[in-house]
Amino acid sequence: MIDLRSDTITRPTPEMLRTMIRAEVGDDVFAADPTVNKFQQRMADMFGMEAGLFVPSGTMSNQLCLHVLTEPGDEVIIDEAGHVFNYESGAAAYLSSIQLRSLKGNRGKLTSELIESAIRPKNEWDPKSKVIALENTTNKGGGAYYTKDELTEIRELADRHGLFVHLDGARIWNAMAVSGIEPDFFGSISDTISICFSKGLGAPIGSMMLANKEQIKRARRHRKMLGGGMRQVGLLAAAAEYAVDHHQTLLDDDHKRAKKFAETISKNPAFGVDLSTVDTNIVLFDVVDETAEEALQKFSDAGIAFVPFGPKTIRATFHFQVDDEDLENVLKAVAEYQ
Template sequence: MIDLRSDTVTKPTPGMLKAMIEADVGDDVFSEDPTANAFEKRMAELFGMEAGLFVPSGTMSNQLCLNVLTRPGDEVIIDETGHVFNYESGAAAHLSSIQLRPLKGNHGKLTPELIKTAIRSKNDWDPHTRVIAIENTTNKGGGAVYTREELLAVSNLATENGFYLHLDGARIWNAMAATGIEPEFFGSIADTLSICFSKGLGAPVGSMMLAGGDVIRRARRMRKMWGGGMRQIGLLAAAAEYAVDHHQKMLEDDHRRAKRFAEAVSEHPSFNIDPETVETNIVLFGVIEGTADEALQTFSEAGIGMVPFGPKTIRATFHFQVDDEDLDKVLKALDNF
């Protein structure tokens, strides 16, 4: 199958497996895993943050960030398409006793003007606005990327109002590939940053929370409390580091293929999409007649996997294990409609 369901479906490459086998390991609950320690330090330096914490998933990373930034009863402003709001099982309410304030942004992106409409007063009966949580690139927003200016504007608003800024950078690598923004910029605007190695980079497991040293110390304790204290994780850190070193450069090809697919879809009478909205590796497109499920069935019969993102919307996500030959087959499958 040509698997465009997600960029999380990639399998470890022989080079990655070799890096895992050769990793020097130790017990990370004792902070003794040399590979994980060095990787955390390297990523923190890369993104201009004081410290890093390797965690099993982007969900745990996002939730740790929100947990350490908030107190019960606080509110987090977020786009209504945000992963934290839609796909983390209500964890913010359960784990941190906080509520989320979803706003209708543009392709998953928030602006200062929009955020201002949601800032609470300081009355006893108001939840306290504490965090602005943004996603870059957006997932349910269709892979949209913030520009440097847009990020600065949101960050300035957060600073002016004494709010924290959390950046869900599950696909920060795609954002950097698309914009050329240097990694340390993200550390300069966000209080907490979550990055993933298991999306387009292709590691089997692993995300990292990046923040100030004190924040990471508190998150480390919370990670243990939530059952995320792991032992010889150098195996996983080595896979993640291999992905950073070897797979990052392939993201631009994913973006090129996604764009090519979007252009072909836009020319097809059965679908609608504005290819200009496709900025990275995610393609969201509409089905004009019938349902997404029916169209997915036709793709499936041609050996192509995609996922529904609403009754009449489909998501196709490109990754490095879909090459140009696969893309040609996907384009040809459009003739089946």
């Protein structure tokens, strides 16, 4: 099966596994795992932040970030397509007693003008606007990314209104590959960042919260409360660091394959796709005369897996374990589809 359901389905490479076995480990609950300690500081330095905290998942990282930025009753402004709003089981309300104000942006992206229109007046009966949550790249937006100018405008708006900025960078590596933005820029416009190693980079497990030292101290305690205090986590941190060192350069190839796939999709009248929206490794396309489920079954019979993203919409996500030979087989199936 050629699996294009997600970039989370990648498996550790043999060299990554060897790197994990060689990792020096300790007990991370005692902050005594040298591999994860070094990696946390390396990622913090890379992104221009003070400190980092390795966690099992992007959801935990996002929720820890929102927790340290807010108090119960605060409000987080977010695009209606955002991961925190759609795919984190209502955790913001459950864990931090905060609410999310969702706005309809463009492909999962917010603008400073749209955000400003949603900032609450400071009446005692209003929720308190506290955080602007951005996702880069956007999942439900089909891999769209923010430009430097867009992020700078949002940061300036946040400063004018005394708001925090949280950046959900689950696919920040894809955003950097396509935009050329250096990682420390994201630290300059964000108060907290979540980065992920288990998507396009191909690590088996792991994300990281980046923030200032006091926020990380608070987050360590809350991580423990949530059951996220791990022990010899250097094994996982070693895999994540290997992915950062060896797999970043492969992201450009994922983007090129996604574009080639979209171009082939556009030539088959059974499908519809907007080529201008194919920015990174995610392609959203529509089925014209069938349902997404019917089309998915036909592709499955041909040995190809996608995921439904709506009644007639399908998502294809490229990753480094789909090579050029796999791509040619996928393109052949698309061209012959009827």
